[in-house]
Amino acid sequence: MLDTSTRVIFDEDQAAFRETVRRIVGDLDMERHEREGIVEREAWEAAGAAGLLCPGVPEAYGGPGLDFSWNAIVDEEVSYAGSAVGWTLQSDIVADYLIAYGSEEQKQRWLPGMVTGKVITAIAMTEPAAGSDLQGMKTIARRDGNGWRLNGSKTYITNGQSADLVIVCARTTEEGGARGISLFLVDREDEGFTRGRNLDKIGLHGNDTSELFFSDVALPADRLLGQENGGFVMLMSQLPQERLSIAVQCQGAAQRAFDLAVEFTKDRKAFGKTVFEFQNTRFTLADMKARLQVGWAHLDWAIARHVKGQLTAAEASAAKLWHSETQFQLCDMALQLHGGAGYMNEYPIARLWRDSRVARIYGGTSEIMKELVARSI
Structure with missing residues (x-):
C-alpha cells in the first residue's frame, strides 16, 4: 500500500477517496485482463459508479468538477497495483479535450457517459509512419458538402478495441507540417470505421491496443472538435x-x-x-x-x-x-x-x-x- 503519510498536497477528503480507489482497483481481475488482453465493461462501469472516472468533468455534464490532484490519486493507485486498465487515458487525456474544445452539444452527448463508464474512449494520433513526429501524419479528412470524408489508419491506440468514441487526428489541408491538422470525433457505429487486431505487445497485456482504419468515413460537420486546422x-x-x-x-x-x-x-x-x-x-x-x-x-x-x-x-x-x-x-x-x-x-x-x-x-x-x-x- 502506498504510504502517503508525509505528503502534503492531499487533504482528508482525498484520503477517503484514495481508499475507495484502492477498493475498486483491488477488485480488478488483473489475471483475466492479462489473459484476454482487454478490460471488461463491467469494470469500467464499477469505476464510474464509484467516482473514479473523469474527476475533472464539470457538474453540468455529470462529473464532480475537481482538479487534477484527484486524477493523480487514481493514477497512483492503478499503477501501484500493477494494472494496465485504460482509465487514466480517458480521465486525464480524452476528457480534457472535450472539456476544453468541445461544443455544448458534444459535451452533453459524450461526457456523462464517460463519467459513468458506459462510454469508453481513445485518442488516435500515432500512425505506422508517424509516431513522435505528429506533423508527419497522413490520415486525411476532406470536405464533403457540410461534412467530411475521413481516410487513413492509426496504430498503437490504447482502448482501441473497446472505444465507443475516438478522437482522431487528421490532416485537413494538403500543406504539410503543423498547419492543417484537425481533430474529429468518430463513433464506433460510423460506417467505414474498422478495427484491426488487438496488438501483441511486450507488456501492458492487460489492456487493448489496436490498429484503427478509416475508409471513406462520412462525418457530419458537428464531428469536428474545436477549430478547423487548429488541431496541432x-x-x-x-x-x-x-x-x-x-x-x-x-x-x-x-x-x-x-x-x-x-x-x-x-x-x-x-x-x-x-x-x-x-x-x-x-x-x-x-x-x-x-x-x-x-x-x-x-x-x-x-x-x-x-x-x-x-x-x-x-x-x-x-x-x-x-x-x-x-x-x-x-x-x-x-x-x-x-x-x-x-x-x-x-x-x-x-x-x-x-x-x-x-x-x-x-x-x-x-x-x-x-x-x-x-x-x-
Missing part, C-alpha cells in the same frame, strides 16, 4: 497533462517495484541468511529509496504547479523523462534482486518490469523529451 495547437496544449499523468503512473509503479524487492529479499534466504542482509542488497535498496524520495517530492511539486496552471510544457516533459527512466531503472534493479524468481511471470515484479519499458516511448520518447527540455534552456 490543441494537441500541444494538452500534452503537458498527458506527460504529467505518465510521470505519476511511473512513480507509483516504481514504488511498488521497490516494495516488492524489500519484501522478497527479507524473506528469501541464501548462504544461511536473508538476501536483505547482504551489503549489496542493502546498498541497492538504499539507492532505490533515495531515488523514490526525490521522485515523490518532485512529483508533488509538479502536481501542485499543474493544479495552479503553472506547469510549463518543458517542466512536464522533464517530469515524464525523469520518472519514466527512473521507473525502468528501479523495476530492473528490483527484478535483479529477485534473482531467477524475477524472471517468472508468477511474480508481480515480472509484469511491472515488462510494463515499464513502454513509458520511455509513449507520450513522446525520452529522446523527444530531451529535445523539448533543451529548447527551453
